Structure formats: structure tokens, C-alpha cells
Amino acid sequence: MATIKADPKPGGVNESDIKKAGKTYEGLTRQQLVEAYRLMYTSRRVDDREILLKRQQKIYFQISGAGHEAVGVAAAFAMKSGYDWFYAYYRDRALCLALGVTPYEMLLQGVGAAEDPSSGGRQMPSHWSYPRLNIVTQSSPTGTQILQAVGCSETARYLTAHPEAAKKSTGDYRQFKDVAFHPDEVTYVSLGDGTTSEGEFWEAMNTASNGRLPLLFVVEDNGYAISVPVEVQTPGGNISRLVAGFPNFHFEEVDGTDPVATYAAFVRSVAHCRAGPGPAFIHTHVIRPYSHSLSDDERLYRPDAERQRDAARDPITRMQMFLIREGILDEKGINQLEKQVEDDLQVAVDRALGAPPPTPETITDYVYSPDIDPTSSVFETQPIFSQAQASDGKKVAPKTMADLINATLRDEMRRDERIVMFGEDVADCSREEYLRQKLIKGKGGVFKLTAGLQCDFGSDRVFNSPLAEANIVGRATGMATRGLKPVVEIQFFDYIWPAMMQLRNELPLIRWRSNNGFSAPCVIRVAIGGYLTGGAIYHSQCGESIFTHIPGLRVVFPSNALDAAGLLRTAIRCDDPVLFLEHKRLYRETYGRSPYPGPDYMIPFGKSKIVQPGTDLSVITYGAVVPRALQAAQKLEREHGVRVELIDLRCLNPFDWETIAASVHKTNRALVAYEDSLSWGYGAEIAARIADQLFQHLDAPVRRVAAMDTFVAYQPRLENAILPQMDDLFRAMKELADF
Ligand SMILES: Cc1ncc(C[n+]2csc(CCOP(=O)(O)OP(=O)(O)O)c2C)c(N)n1
Numbered sequence: 001m002a003t004i005k006a007d008p009k010p011g012g013v014n015e016s017d018i019k020k021a022g023k024t025y026e027g028l029t030r031q032q033l034v035e036a037y038r039l040m041y042t043s044r045r046v047d048d049r050e051i052l053l054k055r056q057q058k059i060y061f062q063i064s065g066a067g068h069e070a071v072g073v074a075a076a077f078a079m080k081s082g083y084d085w086f087y088a089y090y091r092d093r094a095l096c097l098a099l100g101v102t103p104y105e106m107l108l109q110g111v112g113a114a115e116d117p118s119s120g121g122r123q124m125p126s127h128w129s130y131p132r133l134n135i136v137t138q139s140s141p142t143g144t145q146i147l148q149a150v151g152c153s154e155t156a157r158y159l160t161a162h163p164e165a166a167k168k169s170t171g172d173y174r175q176f177k178d179v180a181f182h183p184d185e186v187t188y189v190s191l192g193d194g195t196t197s198e199g200e201f202w203e204a205m206n207t208a209s210n211g212r213l214p215l216l217f218v219v220e221d222n223g224y225a226i227s228v229p230v231e232v233q234t235p236g237g238n239i240s241r242l243v244a245g246f247p248n249f250h251f252e253e254v255d256g257t258d259p260v261a262t263y264a265a266f267v268r269s270v271a272h273c274r275a276g277p278g279p280a281f282i283h284t285h286v287i288r289p290y291s292h293s294l295s296d297d298e299r300l301y302r303p304d305a306e307r308q309r310d311a312a313r314d315p316i317t318r319m320q321m322f323l324i325r326e327g328i329l330d331e332k333g334i335n336q337l338e339k340q341v342e343d344d345l346q347v348a349v350d351r352a353l354g355a356p357p358p359t360p361e362t363i364t365d366y367v368y369s370p371d372i373d374p375t376s377s378v379f380e381t382q383p384i385f386s387q388a389q390a391s392d393g394k395k396v397a398p399k400t401m402a403d404l405i406n407a408t409l410r411d412e413m414r415r416d417e418r419i420v421m422f423g424e425d426v427a428d429c430s431r432e433e434y435l436r437q438k439l440i441k442g443k444g445g446v447f448k449l450t451a452g453l454q455c456d457f458g459s460d461r462v463f464n465s466p467l468a469e470a471n472i473v474g475r476a477t478g479m480a481t482r483g484l485k486p487v488v489e490i491q492f493f494d495y496i497w498p499a500m501m502q503l504r505n506e507l508p509l510i511r512w513r514s515n516n517g518f519s520a521p522c523v524i525r526v527a528i529g530g531y532l533t534g535g536a537i538y539h540s541q542c543g544e545s546i547f548t549h550i551p552g553l554r555v556v557f558p559s560n561a562l563d564a565a566g567l568l569r570t571a572i573r574c575d576d577p578v579l580f581l582e583h584k585r586l587y588r589e590t591y592g593r594s595p596y597p598g599p600d601y602m603i604p605f606g607k608s609k610i611v612q613p614g615t616d617l618s619v620i621t622y623g624a625v626v627p628r629a630l631q632a633a634q635k636l637e638r639e640h641g642v643r644v645e646l647i648d649l650r651c652l653n654p655f656d657w658e659t660i661a662a663s664v665h666k667t668n669r670a671l672v673a674y675e676d677s678l679s680w681g682y683g684a685e686i687a688a689r690i691a692d693q694l695f696q697h698l699d700a701p702v703r704r705v706a707a708m709d710t711f712v713a714y715q716p717r718l719e720n721a722i723l724p725q726m727d728d729l730f731r732a733m734k735e736l737a738d739f
């Protein structure tokens with residue numbers, strides 16, 4: 001922390017001055033208090049300048065930290081910059097300044113400069129991201145940061161128990177993913193009063209409490225969420241009262257416009273977190289003097305009297321008065337300090353206004369890892385089936401997709417200690433003593449895909465999450481940001497939706513929005529699909545196109561055991577987030593079984609498989625439609641001599657356009673088949689591309705076969721009618737061949 005010497009009082013030094021000079025305030029020295037004021041004042045003035053610049057249309061958005069300055073400075077003084085970790089929401093300008101961000105860097109974000117260290121012009125101002133200071137990239141959705149902070153705080157605990165895991169390694173993402181941690185580090189996460197209404201806040205409180213995590217929750221309660229007052233958000237109007245029953249927490253409620261009292265609350269809370277007994281929760285009462293943002297005018301919903309009451313508590317004025325009252329600075333000293341801040345700020349503004357913007361060619365940089373290309377030949381290894389031979393030379397029975405996924409997970413966990421697995425029911429048994437006493441066999445997933453992994457690798461590497469999907473993905477994102485490799489499970493695709501905010505707005509964006517400052521490569525395994533005879537609406541859904549629509553997310557959908565093993569290994573070793581879709585119907589199917597391909601078998605992403613070559617018609621499909629389309633194609637050849645080229649895409653993002661194009665060049669006819677409902681489904685994009693780019697090679701319209709535009713019904717007759725069947729595929733292939 002830089003220090004400014006307190007000016008001696010004019011008029012010479014007397015005894016009481018000397019006494020006062022040694023006085024501290026909750027441990028803060030007079031110099032620290034002057035520094036605190038400098039930071040608070042700087043924060044306010046950066047806001048003021050940004051507001052001016054926005055009115056002059058020199059920046060494009062403004063949201064202020066006004067009224068919250070004392071909290072930020074108190075937090076930074078009580079914590080360690082570059083050592084602890086920070087998930088700082090948009091009002092935390094003063095915190096960031098106090099941790100070491102410069103006003104110039106903040107203004108670079110305002111103008112959207114290429115050199116903006118937060119995002120290179122990609123995010124709005126006040127969306128902090130400073131890797132050198134452990135300030136983790138923030139987004140606009142309120143509350144998503146909290147579960148990520150949980151995952152961050154879990155990471156240090158894990159690495160303390162597994163220090164080897166932090167070591168650099170070659171041959172996969174670890175080569176490019178440094179891991180640094182401190183056994184006693186603390187994670188800071190802040191949020192507004194309104195944001196405590198988000199479910200993810202409560203999910204984070206659950207896990208922090210249960211796990212006794214070194215996580216510091218800071219609620220900056222300014223009484224409003226845009227125009228909605230706190231009593232509408234929070235029953236009884238006070239969040240402290242609602243959370244008081246959570247075990248293992250240290251709680252503080254404090255006037256957040258008083259930096260000294262707030263600092264004391266932070267010191268006690270940080271000490272609790274560092275010592276290890278659990279998280280802390282600081283509820284700070286602050287003010288919001290500048291409306292919600294420049295797009296809001298609070299006079300529309302707050303009368304003058306209320307606003308004046310707030311103004312009387314302005315932390316900048318309060319701090320000024322305090323310094324004068326305590327004889328730490330006099331008016332002249334304050335004026336000098338403020339002038340210095342203004343002069344420095346002017347230099348920063350002038351520089352930032354001249355900073356060049358990013359060039360459009362850079363737009364696609366860092367959607368994916370620049371270091372590891374999972375489509376490259378590095379991920380093309382041959383299966384080694386020799387281990388599948390028994391010692392007497394007899395062939396070992398081929399394995400199901402479920403077997404090989406389990407084997408791949410086991411191989412990779414053995415190889416890479418950064419891998420952790422969690423999700424609903426994935427553990428063998430949370431009550432370890434039952435396992436130890438051999439009272440039970442253990443579960444290991446509702447489909448048993450993770451069976452035995454907790455027993456083999458320990459309960460801190462494979463464990464049950466709460467029944468909360470955002471919790472799973474949010475925590476995984478936080479852990480992956482820190483360098484772990486979470487391979488987590490969503491039990492049923494049908495229930496992925498609570499995690500949608502994390503999946504759409506967070507996980508796949510971490511790298512791009514931080515301009516490669518942070519990344520979060522992890523694997524989300526999801527049991528998907530129907531054809532279950534009784535799976536009904538809520539155990540049969542597909543919907544993969546919703547996720548292939550998200551830039552930054554790799555989406556894989558294997559149709560057989562060998563592909564599942566090879567693609568899962570690539571998913572784990574690569575440097576991007578991967579949604580790994582596992583078709584439930586294929587888990588134990590006879591179709592597509594394979595011997596174990598060895599512990600290094602990989603398939604690159606974006607490479608389809610030609611299931612059978614043909615000359616008359618291209619069928620492009622994936623997942624559980626592959627075996628059905630194969631049956632239909634074989635029948636068509638048997639009965640009509642039509643030779644279908646059947647392409648199993650295997651990977652949906654990226655997908656293998658070259659193979660599709662080469663096939664259509666040859667056959668001049670294309671059918672796209674998929675299990676999801678027809679309209680707006682994954683095949684719509686493939687069909688559109690074929691129509692667009694291969695029009696001159698087509699002898700017939702591009703056809704699609706897919707499910708009806710309904711949900712999947714329970715009664716098997718209805719299910720059969722709704723989902724695409726062999727007969728539907730046969731009919732469409734025949735019609736297209738005859739066209
Ligand atoms: C999930 C989500 N919903 C809505 C918004 C729009 N929005 C931005 S800030 C905000 C109010 C936040 O209030 P609070 O948590 O009290 O924080 P404050 O701005 O008062 O500091 C809203 C509704 C958003 N960004 N994210």
C-alpha cells in the first residue's frame with residue numbers, strides 16, 4: 001500500500017499532537033487513514049469524470065461505486081492484494097483501486113481500449129478483471145459470481161491437501177494453466193442487497209457453510225436494487241436476520257459509510273476465514289447517491305427527503321470530517337491531497353482518451369484456447385486393444401459405453417490430480433464410514449458412471465453436490481478458473497436449466513470476456529436423450545442446439561463406447577470448457593460396444609466418423625439416431641440397392657463440415673437426422689449450410705428427420721410416434737433417393 005505522510009498541523013507541534021500522531025483507529029494508523037481517504041476520493045472522482053465523459057459521448061456506459069467507497073477500502077486494507085482472491089461486483093471501484101488498479105486502467109475500460117487489461121474493450125466499465133491482482137473477471141448478471149467464488153475458495157483447500165496437483169505438467173491443458181495458491185488464502189465476494197434474492201446466493205451460502213469454506217461474503221446494502229427497495233427483496237428488510245442461522249459463519253453488520261468500523265469488521269471476518277473454521281458474512285449499510293446508473297433517475301422513485309438523509313451519510317464527507325476532527329489532516333492538507341488526485345486523474349484521462357481501440361480482426365481471439373487446439377492431430381491417437389486380451393489369449397467381452405466412460409474417468413483421475421468430480425449422487429457414499437466398514441457397495445451415479453471412483457481416489461476428489469445444478473456448474477467454473485479440472489455431472493439433461501445462467505453467460509465466456517486473462521476449462525457430463533420406453537417428458541429431452549449456439553463451449557455427443565472414451569479423454573485434456581452429452585439409451589446398448597482402447601486413446605474434436613460409405617445419399621446424424629439410421633440404410637440397400645453414406649458427427653461444436661461437404665459433392669443428396677424436435681433443432685443449421693454452400697451440388701432438397709415439435713410422452717406408443725424411428729428414417733431416405 002502506498003502511503004502519504006500526514007501533514008503536520010500548521011502552527012507547530014505540541015504535546016497533544018505528538019500523542020495523537022501515535023494513535024491508531026482499530027489498528028489503522030493516521031497515515032493509513034489519509035491513504036484511505038485518498039483512495040476513496042479517487043474512486044469518487046473517477047466516477048465523476050466517467051459521468052462527464054459519458055455525457056460527452058467519449059465513453060459508452062457508466063455505473064458508479066459512489067457511496068460504497070469506505071467498504072472497498074476497508075476490505076482491501078484488511079486483505080492481501082495478489083494473495084487473496086476477489087470476485088468484486090460493479091460497485092467495487094474503491095476496492096479495486098485500493099488493491100492496486102490504477103484510474104488509467106479503469107478509464108481504458110470506459111473508452112473500450114485495446115490495452116484495457118480487464119477485457120480489451122469487450123466488457124462495460126466496472127466489470128473488473130485483473131489477473132495480476134487475483135481480481136477475477138466479472139460479468140453483468142447479478143449473483144453468478146457467488147458460486148464461482150465458492151469454487152475458488154474450495155481450490156486452495158484442495159491444493160493444500162494435494163500440493164503435487166499444482167505442479168506444471170506437459171501433454172495437456174496443465175502446460176498452460178498455472179496454479180498458485182496459499183493454504184490460508186481467503187476469497188472475497190461482494191453483491192448488492194437486491195442480489196441476495198437470487199437463488200445462487202442461497203446455493204452459495206449452503207455450500208460455504210457446509211464446507212466451512214474460507215469465503216468472505218460482502219453484502220453492500222444500499223437499500224435499492226435499481227428502483228426496488230430492500231423490503232421488497234428481503235422479508236423483514238434485513239438480510240442479516242435471515243442468514244443468521246447458517247452454521248459455521250462469522251457474522252458482521254456494520255455502517256459501511258464508516259471506514260474505521262468497517263475495517264474492524266473486515267479484520268475480524270478475515271481472521272475467522274484465514275483460521276479455517278468457516279466463512280464470514282459482512283452486511284454493510286451503504287448509500288447510493290448517483291442513481292443506479294446513468295440510465296436511471298432515482299428522483300422518479302425516491303423523494304428528496306429520503307435522498308437527503310442518505311447524503312448526510314456520504315462516506316467521502318464523513319471521512320473528511322473525521323480526518324479534520326482527529327487532527328489528521330487540516331483543510332489545507334485535504335485540499336492538497338484532492339488537488340493531487342485531480343491532477344493525476346487529468347493525466348490518466350488524457351492518456352486513456354488517446355488509447356487505440358481494438359481492431360475488428362481481434363474479435364474472434366480467445367473464444368477458445370489459443371494454446372491447445374482440440375481438433376489437431378495431437379489428439380489423434382490409436383486405440384491399443386492389447387489390454388483387452390486376457391492372458392490366455394481369449395478375447396475379453398467388449399465393454400459398454402458406460403464401462404468405457406467409467407474407465408476413462410478412472411484413467412484420467414490417476415493421471416491428473418487436478419481432476420475433481422462432483423454432481424448429484426456421483427459419490428459412492430457420502431457417509432464414508434459405511435464404505436470403510438464395508439456395510440454397503442456404494443452408488444456412483446444414478447447411471448453408475450462414476451461407480452468406484454470415490455473409493456479409489458478419495459472423498460475430496462469425488463463427492464456429492466447439493467441438489468442444485470447452478471451450484472455444480474458455478475463451482476466448477478470457479479475451480480477451473482483457479483486451475484483445477486472439474487469433471488462434473490448433470491444427472492439429467494432435462495434438469496440442466498437451473499445452471500443455464502452459468503452455462504450461457506459465464507463458463508464459456510470467461511476467456512473471451514477477459515481477453516485471455518482467465519480461462520475455465522472443465523467438463524460438464526450430461527445424461528441426455530429418450531427412447532427409454534417410459535422416460536416421458538422429464539427424462540427424455542434433447543436440446544443440444546441450445547448449447548451449440550453458445551460460442552466458447554465445445555459440445556460432444558458420441559454414439560458408441562469407443563468414441564465416448566476417445567472424446568471424453570480429449571475433453572478432459574483440452575483447454576476449453578466442454579459439454580459432454582451421454583445418451584442414456586446408449587449407455588448399455590449392445591450396439592457400439594468396444595474393448596478397452598488403452599489409457600491414452602483420444603479422438604480430436606470436429607472429426608466425424610463415416611459409419612458406412614455410400615454413393616447415393618448422405619445421411620448426417622449423431623447420438624442414438626446413428627444405430628437407427630444404420631438399420632434404415634442397411635434395409636434400403638438390401639431392398640432397393642441404394643447406397644447410403646452414413647456420417648456420425650460425434651462432435652457438434654466444432655462439427656466436421658469438410659466430411660459433410662465431400663460427401664454431398666459425391667452423393668448430391670443430403671438428409672439430416674436428429675432426435676431433438678424438428679424446428680430450430682441442431683439439423684436446421686447443418687441443412688441451412690448445405691443449402692447455402694452446396695446448392696450447385698444438390699439434386700434434391702435437403703431433408704430433415706427429427707422428433708415432432710412436442711415433448712416426449714410417457715406412453716410408449718406416443719413416444720414411438722414422437723421420436724424419429726427406423727421406419728421414419730427409411731421412408732425419408734427412400735423418398736430422397738427417388739427424388
Ligand atoms: C440476473 C440479472 N437480473 C437483472 C439484472 C439487471 N440489474 C442490474 S443491477 C440490478 C440491481 C442490483 O441491485 P443490488 O444487488 O442491490 O446492487 P446495487 O446495484 O444496488 O449495488 C439489476 C436488476 C442483471 N444485471 N442481472
Ligand SMILES: [Mg+2]
Pocket residue numbers: 192193194220221222223224225226
Ligand atoms: Mg442495492
